[in-house]
Amino acid sequence: MPKIVEVLPDKESLIQRSLTLVMEKLQAALDARGHCTIALSGGSTPKPLYEQLATQSLPWDKVQVFWGDERYVPADHADNNARMARQAWLDLVPMPPANIHPMPTDGADPAADAQRYEGHLREFFHTQPGEFPTLDVVLLGIGDDGHTASLFPHTQALQVCDRLITVGEKDGQPRLTFTVPLINQAACVVFIVSDASKRPALTQVFAPIADNESYPSRLIQPQGELYWLLDAAAGLELNQKG
């Protein structure tokens, strides 16, 4: 399915558009199946979106929240992605704790914790070996280097195609991450990108030809919908012909 690229005039309108899109997709899943699943991205860009989600009215007991990646730090560490989302959103709405599925980072062994989360996902989604579950929404950001989730350039994580979860690495620091095939199984992937610092990476990601290992976000080609929501600072010069 061709990507949908939307360039919003500023960060505030980017967040508003992200909110309406995410709400639309979650509501559609709720209408269709009575529940919905979303994987959150980390970093700084999505925080105002999570703050906006905290103001919305959804049957929160029917919403299941996962993470697409996590820094391998304790749950109460300032860099922990789940901690940020709990403070901005999840602690502020009546969502049952059982609906919140943070990646484990307390086992002192990233590979073992990656498999723990994989097992948890397989149990939750009732997937068979070799199957990849379909999440309704997967939120992603992009780094200045073109990484997404914790799929960093020229790392082994980019090659993993028979797992749901693997160990990524940034500057020698381990991270847990959805694999490319798990992200690509999503019903709807939404990149939310702000700031001129992302423009060089976006140019490479959107180029007809470029090295996927150097710009891993190019590997995200979901079987479902792919949205790139950009503010003008990030997306002004892009060829938006999809």
Ligand code: 6PG
């Ligand atoms: C993380 C994210 C990562 C993030 C990008 C963009 O754990 O940091 O999942 O993939 O989305 O690095 O980060 P910013 O939104 O802070 O620019």
